[in-house]
Amino acid sequence: MGEKRQLTRRGRERRDKLLSYATARFAENGFHPTSVSEIVNGVGVGKGVFYWYFESKDQLLMEILRESLRDLRQTQAAAMAAHDDPLQQLEAGIRASIAWSAANTDITRLVLFGWSETAFAEVLRRGRDIVVADTARLIDEAIDQGQILEGDAVMMALAIRAVIDQLAREYAVGDGEVGEAMVDTTVRMCLDGVRGTAGAS
Amino acid sequence: MGEKRQLTRRGRERRDKLLSYATARFAENGFHPTSVSEIVNGVGVGKGVFYWYFESKDQLLMEILRESLRDLRQTQAAAMAAHDDPLQQLEAGIRASIAWSAANTDITRLVLFGWSETAFAEVLRRGRDIVVADTARLIDEAIDQGQILEGDAVMMALAIRAVIDQLAREYAVGDGEVGEAMVDTTVRMCLDGVRGTAGAS
DNA sequence: GGGTGCCTTGACCGGGCGGTCAAGAGAGCC
DNA sequence: GGCTCTCTTGACCGCCCGGTCAAGGCACCC
Numbered sequence: 001m002g003e004k005r006q007l008t009r010r011g012r013e014r015r016d017k018l019l020s021y022a023t024a025r026f027a028e029n030g031f032h033p034t035s036v037s038e039i040v041n042g043v044g045v046g047k048g049v050f051y052w053y054f055e056s057k058d059q060l061l062m063e064i065l066r067e068s069l070r071d072l073r074q075t076q077a078a079a080m081a082a083h084d085d086p087l088q089q090l091e092a093g094i095r096a097s098i099a100w101s102a103a104n105t106d107i108t109r110l111v112l113f114g115w116s117e118t119a120f121a122e123v124l125r126r127g128r129d130i131v132v133a134d135t136a137r138l139i140d141e142a143i144d145q146g147q148i149l150e151g152d153a154v155m156m157a158l159a160i161r162a163v164i165d166q167l168a169r170e171y172a173v174g175d176g177e178v179g180e181a182m183v184d185t186t187v188r189m190c191l192d193g194v195r196g197t198a199g200a201s
Numbered sequence: 202m203g204e205k206r207q208l209t210r211r212g213r214e215r216r217d218k219l220l221s222y223a224t225a226r227f228a229e230n231g232f233h234p235t236s237v238s239e240i241v242n243g244v245g246v247g248k249g250v251f252y253w254y255f256e257s258k259d260q261l262l263m264e265i266l267r268e269s270l271r272d273l274r275q276t277q278a279a280a281m282a283a284h285d286d287p288l289q290q291l292e293a294g295i296r297a298s299i300a301w302s303a304a305n306t307d308i309t310r311l312v313l314f315g316w317s318e319t320a321f322a323e324v325l326r327r328g329r330d331i332v333v334a335d336t337a338r339l340i341d342e343a344i345d346q347g348q349i350l351e352g353d354a355v356m357m358a359l360a361i362r363a364v365i366d367q368l369a370r371e372y373a374v375g376d377g378e379v380g381e382a383m384v385d386t387t388v389r390m391c392l393d394g395v396r397g398t399a400g401a402s
Numbered sequence: 403g404g405g406t407g408c409c410t411t412g413a414c415c416g417g418g419c420g421g422t423c424a425a426g427a428g429a430g431c432c
Numbered sequence: 433g434g435c436t437c438t439c440t441t442g443a444c445c446g447c448c449c450g451g452t453c454a455a456g457g458c459a460c461c462c
Contacts, residue, residue: 008429008438030318032233036420046441051421053439109317116314117231121374155383159390162367163360170359173322182356189360193394209408209459237450247411252451 015053017043023064027106031061031113062123065114068107069127075100077134086142087191093135094164094187101168108172132157139194148195160190216254218244224265228307232262232314263324266315269308270328276301278335287343288392294336295365295388302369309373333358340395349396361391 007015021043025034036057040047054060079096080089101108114120135157142148167186170178208216222244226235237258241248255261280297281290302309315321336358343349368387371379 006438010429011438014439030233032231033318035418037418047421048423048442049440057420113314113317115370115374116310116317117234125374152382152386155386156390158367158371159364159387163363166359166363166366169316173316173326181353185353185356186360189357189394192396193390195393207408212408215409236448238448248451249411249453250409253409258450 011053014045014049018045018050018053019060019064022060023106023110026061026064026113027109031110058119061110061114061120064107064110065120065123066127068104068111069124069131072097072100073127073131073134076131080134080138086138086145087147090135090138090142090194091187091191093138094160094190095183097161097164098167098183098186101164102171102178105168105172108168112169112172128161132161135160142194156194159193163190163193212254215246215250219246219251219254220261220265223261224307224311227262227265227314228310232311259320262311262315262321265308265311266321266324267328269305269312270325270332273298273301274328274332274335277332281335281339287339287346288348291336291339291343291395292388292392294339295361295391296384298362298365299368299384299387302365303372303379306369306373309369313370313373329362333362336361343395357395360394364391364394 018039022034022039025039025042036050037047040050043049054063076093076096080093083089083092111124114124132154136153139148139153139156143150143153163186167178167183170182219240223235223240226240226243237251238248241251244250255264277294277297281294284290284293312325315325333355337354340349340354340357344351344354364387368379368384371383
């Protein structure tokens with residue numbers, strides 16, 4: 001567990017190969033239905049190799065999820081950093097998140113699965129809270145500057161993430177195409193939803 | 202398959218018992234990790250009983266999902282029917298959906314899982330499209346009456362569903378409490394997001 | 403009584419699962 | 433060559449899985 005192993009270059013490559021092959025299989029077939037034997041056969045190695053690099057099948061999935069969320073966060077943060085105005089940062093972050101999902105459909109499917117089993121849901125919750133906190137910080141700034149009506153920033157950030165996740169699901173599960181227009185509408189809804197309106201009711 | 206069997210009253214009760222026990226176990230332990238033996242032992246019957254009422258474990262889950270979505274739709278439709286104004290109907294539908302999710306947390310978890318495997322995702326997609334269509338019809342009405350800016354009603358309905366699902370996940374997976382305020386904020390974001398604003402950007 | 407479904411049992415099946423491990427290969431360093 | 437440490441192999445383990453089925457009980461009809 002705690003002990004770290006020193007991997008050689010060859011070792012790191014093997015590990016990566018197992019990881020990416022497993023991700024693809026899990027996404028296509030489901031986590032439980034995909035056996036460890038199937039993975040090692042697919043990569044063309046003996047079974048022991050798997051257990052040399054990973055503690056267990058469960059741990060492998062957790063690793064995939066953890067690394068993915070880290071990657072998503074970096075992508076989002078980088079996009080946000082490219083602007084000054086909070087609302088522009090917000091929009092850039094949203095668009096970057098959507099693009100990331102579009103480019104990582106199989107991970108999106110794994111995430112969907114992950115939320116349904118407690119052990120994995122914990123990992124996801126931790127990771128998502130960080131991403132949401134990044135967004136919430138921005139919303140708070142926007143509130144300070146009067147660009148947004150008062151409100152619970154974390155909750156708003158959560159709602160935005162929800163909409164993004166929905167679009168991601170459309171990419172990952174959908175048969176239909178996801179067009180530019182759909183992305184634009186989604187982004188608009190997020191921003192409008194956060195800004196609030198003066199309308200009645 | 203196609204052939205229907207005539208169940209006696211006792212038969213229907215047994216079936217319901219299996220169904221609800223399985224739902225609880227699936228939600229708590231996950232679908233794949235829960236074995237058929239575990240289910241029949243829990244209910245206190247022989248294994249054959251399971252296969253008398255259900256074709257397979259997979260079919261059982263599909264049945265659970267199908268019935269749940271049907272139930273959700275009815276709940277939402279009933280709530281909507283209680284008002285006249287489209288926007289009020291919309292809000293009532295949203296609130297009813299949220300309440301339904303809060304009352305059916307274990308099904309919410311099963312739905313989460315279902316989206317991650319193709320066979321189940323198909324069932325969910327079909328069911329969800331119906332629920333979304335109900336909402337979209339309302340949004341179209343609201344657009345006609347000028348209460349909402351022009352836009353793709355289906356997409357807006359989808360976004361609303363996304364936000365509701367997110368809150369549902371909060372109920373189902375969350376450790377934290379989901380307060381009144383959280384529900385209100387969610388509803389407001391949905392309505393504001395749909396109505397649009399005149400703001401810049 | 404006999405007959406006709408509906409229902410129930412639980413031993414049984416073939417198979418595949420996640421995971422282990424003794425044995426050894428290869429690379430790099432002395 | 434010898435030593436060390438990373439890495440690889442694949443047969444093997446015990447287990448339990450989803451699903452089958454011959455047999456028999458039970459309820460209600462004639």
